[in-house]
Amino acid sequence: MNKADPSTREMERITWMEFREWVPAKIKTVLLPLGTLEAHGVTANGTDIIAPVAMAKEIAARVSAMVAPVIPYGFTGILDAYPGSFTVPEEAYRVYVRAVLVGLARNKFKNIVMLNGHGGGQTAILSALAQEVGRETNARILVVNWWSFCSDITQDVFGQDGGHAAENETAYVMAIDPSLVRQEDYRPEMATAMPSPNTWSAYPFPSSIMLYKEGQGFPNFDLAQARTYFAKVNDKIARLIEETIKKWDLAGL
Ligand SMILES: [Zn+2]
Numbered sequence: 001m002n003k004a005d006p007s008t009r010e011m012e013r014i015t016w017m018e019f020r021e022w023v024p025a026k027i028k029t030v031l032l033p034l035g036t037l038e039a040h041g042v043t044a045n046g047t048d049i050i051a052p053v054a055m056a057k058e059i060a061a062r063v064s065a066m067v068a069p070v071i072p073y074g075f076t077g078i079l080d081a082y083p084g085s086f087t088v089p090e091e092a093y094r095v096y097v098r099a100v101l102v103g104l105a106r107n108k109f110k111n112i113v114m115l116n117g118h119g120g121g122q123t124a125i126l127s128a129l130a131q132e133v134g135r136e137t138n139a140r141i142l143v144v145n146w147w148s149f150c151s152d153i154t155q156d157v158f159g160q161d162g163g164h165a166a167e168n169e170t171a172y173v174m175a176i177d178p179s180l181v182r183q184e185d186y187r188p189e190m191a192t193a194m195p196s197p198n199t200w201s202a203y204p205f206p207s208s209i210m211l212y213k214e215g216q217g218f219p220n221f222d223l224a225q226a227r228t229y230f231a232k233v234n235d236k237i238a239r240l241i242e243e244t245i246k247k248w249d250l251a252g253l
Contacts, residue, residue, distance in 0.1 A: 009060040012069050019107075022066075029065035029111040029245065030104050031056040034097070034126065036074025036118040039082030039208035041165035041190055041219070043173050044180040048074065048117035051169070054176045055146065056115050059238040063245075065113070068104060071097060077120040081204035094125055098133060105137035111245055114143045115237070119164070140248045144240065150233045151212075157229045158220075163194065164210035166217035174223060175230030183221045191218060 006022045008014050011030075033056045035049030044050060049072045056067040076087035088096075104112050112133075114126055123145055130141040147154075147162065147169060154162040162168030174181045192207035193214040211217040 005061065006066075009065065010057075010067050010069075014066075024108040024110060027064055027066055028109060029063060029113060029241070030068050030107075030109040031060060031063075031065045031113045031115055032068040032100065032104065033070040033115045034074060034117060034122070035070060035072050036076045036122065037072070037084065037086040038074075038076045038079045038118065039085050039165075040173075041170065041207075041209035042182045042186045043165055043170050045082075045084045046072070047165065047169060047173050047180070050117075050176060050180065051172050052115040052117040052146070055234055055237060058234045059241070062238045063113075063241045065111075065241075066109070068100070071100060074118050075120075075122040075125060076118070077122075078201075078203050078205040079208055082208055090121065090125065093122075094129065097126070098129055101129060101133040101139070101141070102137060105133065105139040110140060111248070112139050112141045113241055114141070116143060116145050119145060119147070140245075140253060142241065142244050144237055146233060146237055149240065150236055153229065153232045153236060157225060157232060158217075160216040161211075161213040163191070163212045163217040165208055166191065166211055167219045168217065168229065170219040170221070171226035171229045172233060174221065174226040178223060181219075181221065183219075186219060186221075188218055 006018055033052035037045050040047040049070055053070050060067050073088050075090055075093045079085055080087040116126055126143045130143050134141045154168040158167050170181055190207055191209035191211050194210045
């Protein structure tokens with residue numbers, strides 16, 4: 001075994017004795033994936049779970065981190081009426097995620113990185129919790145909403161903007177496992193442009209493929225492009241984590 005690395009970076013797979021050896025002496029960072037179950041066009045309902053879990057496993061060694069077990073149930077919102085989708089009440093979600101963050105800090109992680117797979121109200125809750133728990137525990141907490149943070153990569157790889165369950169997210173999942181995407185069920189009319197604020201809203205939203213820009217982001221199911229996108233997104237997220245930690249250290253926080 002290479003002693004530069006623990007036998008596993010997954011917290012549910014490591015023993016307490018090995019964990020003690022590595023955290024916090026040699027590993028100070030933990031990646032916490034958070035998702036939800038929600039309709040995603042022709043991509044698996046667990047896309048928001050599967051994407052950040054894959055991301056965490058992919059970048060953990062690069063950013064010298066452990067990976068915490070995913071928090072799969074989330075605060076879904078306007079798509080929870082679709083079959084197989086699921087939401088938990090905001091209050092319950094907030095208290096539960098808060099307890100997980102405090103638990104990670106008590107396990108002596110100095111840096112907690114929430115890899116969030118789901119937007120909307122969940123993003124707001126996680127940002128608020130980062131501040132609250134950061135103040136309370138002295139852990140340094142970063143929340144990453146990958147699809148937003150990597151919108152430049154979406155432009156770069158696909159030449160246009162993406163969306164929810166659109167080209168970008170579908171590609172990311174396809175790169176993880178093509179069998180999670182059912183191209184044969186896809187029709188372009190399954191997509192709707194997301195309303196800009198205060199123009200209109202609907203519950204349930206009439207499409208689970210939600211385009212950020214009218215006419216852009218329809219999935220193209222190109223596996224080679226999907227793999228390029230997956231790699232570039234992971235590189236950018238890993239860079240963000242490394243730079244953020246470096247700057248926290250530099251500032252003496
Ligand atoms: Zn999603």
